[in-house]
Amino acid sequence: MAPVSELNPPARLLLGPxxxxxxxxxxxxxxxxxxxxxxxxxLGIMNDVQAQxxxxxxxxxxxTIAISGTGSAGMEAALVNLLEPGDTAIVCVAxxxxxxxxxxxxxxxxxxxKLETPWGQVTDLARIEEALKTSGPVKVVAVVHAETSxxxxxxxxxxxKLCHKHGALLVVDTVTSLGGVPVEVDAWEADGVxxxxxxxxxxxxxxxxxxxxxxALDVIKARKTKCLxxxxxxxxxxxxxxxxxxxxxxxxxxxxxxxxxxxxxxVLEEGLPARFARHRRHSAALMxxxxxxxxxxxxxxxxxxxxxxxxxxxxxxxxxxxxxxILLENGIEIGGGLGPLAGKVWRIGLMGYGSSQxxxxxxxxxxxxxxxxxxxxxxxxxxxxxxxxSYAAAG
Amino acid sequence: MAPVSELNPPARLLLGPxxxxxxxxxxxxxxxxxxxxxxxxxLGIMNDVQAQxxxxxxxxxxxTIAISGTGSAGMEAALVNLLEPGDTAIVCVAxxxxxxxxxxxxxxxxxxxKLETPWGQVTDLARIEEALKTSGPVKVVAVVHAETSxxxxxxxxxxxKLCHKHGALLVVDTVTSLGGVPVEVDAWEADGVxxxxxxxxxxxxxxxxxxxxxxALDVIKARKTKCLxxxxxxxxxxxxxxxxxxxxxxxxxxxxxxxxxxxxxxVLEEGLPARFARHRRHSAALMxxxxxxxxxxxxxxxxxxxxxxxxxxxxxxxxxxxxxxILLENGIEIGGGLGPLAGKVWRIGLMGYGSSQxxxxxxxxxxxxxxxxxxxxxxxxxxxxxxxxSYAAAG
Numbered sequence: 036m037a038p039v040s041e042l043n044p045p046a047r048l049l050l051g052p053x054x055x056x057x058x059x060x061x062x063x064x065x066x067x068x069x070x071x072x073x074x075x076x077x078l079g080i081m082n083d084v085q086a087q088x089x090x091x092x093x094x095x096x097x098x099t100i101a102i103s104g105t106g107s108a109g110m111e112a113a114l115v116n117l118l119e120p121g122d123t124a125i126v127c128v129a130x131x132x133x134x135x136x137x138x139x140x141x142x143x144x145x146x147x148x149k150l151e152t153p154w155g156q157v158t159d160l161a162r163i164e165e166a167l168k169t170s171g172p173v174k175v176v177a178v179v180h181a182e183t184s185x186x187x188x189x190x191x192x193x194x195x196k197l198c199h200k201h202g203a204l205l206v207v208d209t210v211t212s213l214g215g216v217p218v219e220v221d222a223w224e225a226d227g228v229x230x231x232x233x234x235x236x237x238x239x240x241x242x243x244x245x246x247x248x249x250x251a252l253d254v255i256k257a258r259k260t261k262c263l264x265x266x267x268x269x270x271x272x273x274x275x276x277x278x279x280x281x282x283x284x285x286x287x288x289x290x291x292x293x294x295x296x297x298x299x300x301x302v303l304e305e306g307l308p309a310r311f312a313r314h315r316r317h318s319a320a321l322m323x324x325x326x327x328x329x330x331x332x333x334x335x336x337x338x339x340x341x342x343x344x345x346x347x348x349x350x351x352x353x354x355x356x357x358x359x360x361i362l363l364e365n366g367i368e369i370g371g372g373l374g375p376l377a378g379k380v381w382r383i384g385l386m387g388y389g390s391s392q393x394x395x396x397x398x399x400x401x402x403x404x405x406x407x408x409x410x411x412x413x414x415x416x417x418x419x420x421x422x423x424x425s426y427a428a429a430g
Numbered sequence: 431m432a433p434v435s436e437l438n439p440p441a442r443l444l445l446g447p448x449x450x451x452x453x454x455x456x457x458x459x460x461x462x463x464x465x466x467x468x469x470x471x472x473l474g475i476m477n478d479v480q481a482q483x484x485x486x487x488x489x490x491x492x493x494t495i496a497i498s499g500t501g502s503a504g505m506e507a508a509l510v511n512l513l514e515p516g517d518t519a520i521v522c523v524a525x526x527x528x529x530x531x532x533x534x535x536x537x538x539x540x541x542x543x544k545l546e547t548p549w550g551q552v553t554d555l556a557r558i559e560e561a562l563k564t565s566g567p568v569k570v571v572a573v574v575h576a577e578t579s580x581x582x583x584x585x586x587x588x589x590x591k592l593c594h595k596h597g598a599l600l601v602v603d604t605v606t607s608l609g610g611v612p613v614e615v616d617a618w619e620a621d622g623v624x625x626x627x628x629x630x631x632x633x634x635x636x637x638x639x640x641x642x643x644x645x646a647l648d649v650i651k652a653r654k655t656k657c658l659x660x661x662x663x664x665x666x667x668x669x670x671x672x673x674x675x676x677x678x679x680x681x682x683x684x685x686x687x688x689x690x691x692x693x694x695x696x697v698l699e700e701g702l703p704a705r706f707a708r709h710r711r712h713s714a715a716l717m718x719x720x721x722x723x724x725x726x727x728x729x730x731x732x733x734x735x736x737x738x739x740x741x742x743x744x745x746x747x748x749x750x751x752x753x754x755x756i757l758l759e760n761g762i763e764i765g766g767g768l769g770p771l772a773g774k775v776w777r778i779g780l781m782g783y784g785s786s787q788x789x790x791x792x793x794x795x796x797x798x799x800x801x802x803x804x805x806x807x808x809x810x811x812x813x814x815x816x817x818x819x820s821y822a823a824a825g
Contacts, residue, residue, distance in 0.1 A: 036485050039478045039695050042688055044465050054464050054684060062461040065685065069449050069634060070439050071763045083434045090431050103636070104499045104661060107680035111661045139660045233681055239464060241498070241636055241683035263658045265534045266499060266506045283768070285502040286628055288636035289449060290460065291683075293437055300434050368466045373678070 047362070048389075050398050051370035052183050052343060053211070054233035054240055055386035061238050064297035065290050072287045080296060081287075082278060087299035088244050091213060091236075091307070092228060094220035098252055100276045101295055102243040102267065103288050106210040106231025109243025111139055112267040113206050113227040114177070117251060119260050120144030122174035125166050125203070127158040130184035131373045132208055136177045143263060145174070154375055155185045155333045155345070160193060167201040174254075175227075176203050181212035183234075184373045186345030186382065187334040188216065195224025204251055210234055213244065214302050215314045215342035215386055226251040232291070235314070235342050237387030238298035241291040245269075302387075314341040316429050317390045321383060322346075323425035324399040324418035328406060333380050342390070344383045345376075349411070354378045357405045365401035395422050442757070443784075445793050446765035447578050447738055448606070449628035449635055450781035456633050459692035460685050467682045475691060476682075477673060482694035483639050486608055486631075486702070487623060489615035493647055495671045496690055497638040497662065498683050501605040501626025504638025506534055507662040508601050508622040509572070512646060514655050515539030517569035520561045520598070522553040525579035526768045527603055531572045538658060540569070549770055550580040550728045550740070555588060562596040569649075570622075571598050576607035578629075579768045581740030581777065582729040583611065590619025599646055605629055608639065609697050610709045610737035610781055621646040627686070630709070630737050632782030633693035636686040640664075697782075709736040711824050712785045716778060717741075718820035719794040719813035723801060728775050737785070739778045740771075744806070749773045752800045760796035790817050 049056045070077040088099045102112050114136065118124060122145040126137045129152040140147045148170045152158050158178065167173055176198045180189050191207070198205040204226040209218045215235030220228050226248040233240035247255070247269065255262075255270055262268040266285065274282040302310060318341030322332065330346040332339055348354045354371055358381065361367050370382035383398060385391075399418035407413040444451045465472040483494045497507045509531065513519060517540040521532045524547040535542045543565045547553050553573065562568055571593045575584050586602070593600040599621040604613045610630030615623050621643040628635035642650070642664065650657075650665055657663040661680065669677040697705060713736030717727065725741040727734055743749045749766055753776065756762050765777035778793060780786075794813040802808040 036481050036698075038698070039482060039691065042459050042462060042475070042692055044462065044471050044475070046463065047465055047469060049464065049466055051466055053681060054466060057464055057685075062463065064437050066457040066461045067437060067439065068441065068457065069444065069452055070442055071444055071446055071449060072635070074442065074757070074763065076439050080437075080439070086431050087434060104503065105681050105683060108499065108661050111659065115659075135660065142656050142658055142660060231681070239683065239685035240467070240681040241686055261537050263537055264506065264510075265530065265537060266503045266662075286448060286500050286626070286635040288500060288634065288686075290452075290634035290689075291636055291686075294685075296434065297437055303431075303433070362469070368469065 046366055048367045048394065048397060050383050050385065050389060050394060051368040052382045052384050053386065055237050055384055055389040057239055058237045058298065058301055058388045060301060061294050061297045064293045067293050069289045072289055073281060073283060077289065078281055080292060081276060084292060084296050084299065085276065087296065087303060090303060091299060092218055092220045092246050093222060094246050096220065096246045096248055098273055099246040100272065101292065102245050103285065104243055105240045106243050107135065108267065109229030109231065109245050110136060110208060111264065112243065112245055112269060113229050114139045115143055115263045115267055116255050116269045117175050117204060117206065117227060118143040118145045119258060123148060123170055123172065124175040124177060125150060125163065125170060125173055127152065127163065127178045129156055129158060129187060130154050130179065130182035132179045132182055132184060155187055156335050157187050157189045157338045160197065163194065164197055167197065167203060173201060173203040175206050177206040179208040180218065181209060181216060181340050181342065183211040183343055184376065185334055186340050186343045188338050188340045190338065191223045199224060204254060211340065211343050214310065216340060217311055220246055232295055232298065235387045236295065236298045236302060237389065238294045241288060242295050314385065314390050317385050317392065317395050318344055319429065320422040320425040321385060321395045324395065324422040327417045327421045328402055342384060342386045344385065345380050347380055352406065352409065352411065357409060360405045361401045367398055367401050369398065392426065441761055443762045443789065443792060445778050445780065445784060445789060446763040447777045447779050448781065450632050450779055450784040452634055453632045453693065453696055453783045455696060456689050456692045459688045462688050464684045467684055468676060468678060472684065473676055475687060476671060479687060479691050479694065480671065482691065482698060483641065485698060486694060487613055487615045487641050488617060489641050491615065491641045491643055493668055494641040495667065496687065497640050498680065499638055500635045501638050502530065503662065504624030504626065504640050505531060505603060506659065507638065507640055507664060508624050509534045510538055510658045510662055511650050511664045512570050512599060512601065512622060513538040513540045514653060518543060518565055518567065519570040519572060520545060520558065520565060520568055522547065522558065522573045524551055524553060524582060525549050525574065525577035527574045527577055527579060550582055551730050552582050552584045552733045555592065558589065559592055562592065562598060568596060568598040570601050572601040574603040576604060576611060576735050576737065578606040578738055579771065580729055581735050581738045583733050583735045585733065586618045594619060599649060606735065606738050609705065611735060612706055615641055627690055627693065630782045631690065631693045631697060632784065633689045636683060637690050709780065709785050712780050712787065712790050713739055714824065715817040715820040716780060716790045719790065719817040722812045722816045723797055737779065737781045739780065740775050742775055747801065747804065747806065752804060755800045756796045762793055762796050764793065787821065
């Protein structure tokens with residue numbers, strides 16, 4: 036074969052649905068020479084990551100680790116460890132990631148009760164309660180806290196308590212919320228919560244933070260059948276992460292552990308409340324600017340994610356060509372729609388290190404330029420002005 | 431919580447069973463800012479990796495990709511995609527990794543025919559043939575080419591042809607051979623072959639190279655049941671890696687893809703034959719030095735891996751304390767034994783970038799020093815002299 040050339044990718048500002056821009060300190064941490072995965076010093080690093088993740092997740096759960104795969108591996112780990120063939124799971128589906136959970140439930144041989152909601156809406160607590168009452172014994176209720184495909188944020192108040200009242204466990208997807216939007220595992224009384232590294236943590240994709248409540252661990256211990264996945268079997272993985280045991284299971288992705296440790300240091304240095312406020316401030320400014328371009332939000336009012344801003348493409352505008360030009364001419368990645376939203380929305384991520392005033396102004400300017408080139412009546416600079424007005428009002 | 435300190439791990443020379451020392455060029459590639467996982471330029475990078483992996487695997491298989499997990503995820507992917515409940519699989523077990531395959535076969539709901547061989551031995555072709563004749567229709571025969579737990583290298587000649595004669599597919603674990611020992615997927619007529627990045631490719635752990643033959647893909651297409659794992663479902667992953675499709679499945683671990691691309695560039699720049707010869711040369715020198723210390727090889731003669739040198743701890747020597755001192759005082763990681771070999775062997779990896787004269791001399795010197803301190807009669811420098819003599823003889 037012809038020799039492959041030096042790695043030299045073009046510079047891109049990543050403002051899509053993820054990956055987000057990786058913090059330079061995280062990139063630097065990844066160039067650190069490796070320890071072995073059973074080295075006493077690496078075990079100390081794993082302890083650091085567990086403590087950091089507990090802080091970020093808002094939990095005291097001893098089982099709080101990083102699964103060796105991307106966010107979807109975290110989703111699969113949460114479900115395949117809890118579900119056995121014949122169990123019943125209620126899955127709230129209002130986007131791609133709810134649908135994915137439903138698919139995995141089926142592969143587990145479990146009975147699926149699917150609560151569908153239009154994409155962009157959130158699931159009503161009363162519907163979940165009704166399903167819990169009418170579905171026979173339910174093992175798991177699964178919801179997506181931050182639906183990356185629609186930009187909607189599911190309210191969590193009372194959901195854990197409701198599940199437990201009916202003897203069910205609560206599984207929550209926080210891939211696009213952890214580190215950008217409040218995630219309160221213990222306050223939610225959630226039992227299995229997972230995330231990814233490549234969103235609000237500003238770390239490359241490759242690990243999936245995962246926490247199980249003691250209640251979930253009891254269910255895992257009481258399984259009658261083996262977990263379908265050896266790689267994701269948390270009864271064995273627990274013995275690798277448990278301080279004092281550290282039994283070999285599989286080789287941990289050491290460099291990614293270095294990366295998440297540094298990413299979480301940055302998150303906790305900023306402080307979670309300050310970080311959440313920053314995400315809200317820049318999202319508000321972005322949405323103010325987008326309104327001047329005729330882009331209405333896709334997600335239900337009062338339930339919009341500040342980390343993932345999903346907006347409707349103005350009528351008469353072709354979605355994909357504009358997005359492609361923003362990528363190739365402006366060097367900015369934004370996302371298109373998935374499934375029923377394909378061609379209809381743009382998804383603009385302002386996640387972690389990517390949530391900044393300069394990025395808000397950059398993406399608004401790029402949209403103005405490309406919409407004008409496409410023949411739309413655009414007043415150049417108006418979107419940026421609206422964003423700056425939003426910042427001024429926020430003080 | 432108390433702030434976590436700056437990442438500052440001690441320097442370690444990684445001469446255990448993996449991870450191996452990562453090449454500095456690979457570490458540098460990992461500090462490259464990220465592209466999005468659907469960026470046209472990233473898709474070009476994925477094409478590069480596929481072409482490089484075909485070269486390293488010795489295959490023309492179009493389906494040749496990197497699974498988003500460590501080597502064990504590759505093992506699971508190979509098996510869960512091919513096996514359905516009720517299928518029969520013959521697994522050759524002569525160490526930890528054969529046992530792991532057997533465990534996964536059981537989780538797939540398949541019938542397991544286990545061919546056990548003492549650890550350090552290889553499986554006789556005649557036994558596999560016998561099992562094929564007597565086990566009813568067999569879907570898969572699984573073998574470990576390079577058994578990391580024993581240092582034995584399974585001969586592959588004629589095995590693929592034998593499997594096909596009986597209508598079975600051949601699955602091969604090449605985690606500790608790819609890039610260090612000849613792997614010839616097409617010549618072997620193997621159908622599902624996986625590896626890891628952290629051994630002879632000198633890349634951090636985090637990806638699992640995987641290739642399926644067209645025959646294996648036909649079997650996957652003809653499945654009656656869904657693959658147990660959504661995350662590892664190759665019928666969907668194929669659509670992400672296939673040029674011209676690139677349908678979103680899960681977010682690829684972009685930085686790890688940068689890493690494996692650079693690692694494979696280095697492998698192919700050196701050239702596979704030169705690389706294999708280098709692994710043999712340094713292994714021979716190491717073993718010559720170890721012989722002076724009374725360390726006999728664990729693996730069957732004629733079937734010893736040059737990448738993973740498994741040796742018996744001399745009688746009367748306590749294994750773990752010596753290994754711990756080599757780690758903490760000499761800064762060199764070597765491996766102990768697993769399962770029935772715990773406390774009985776050392777495993778010294780000379781993999782990829784780690785396979786060098788200076789590393790051979792370093793580990794021999796450390797062993798001499800620590801054995802002498804432990805009260806063994808050691809002639810300091812003799813092991814290094816034997817290694818140098820081996821180099822001189824090799825010319």
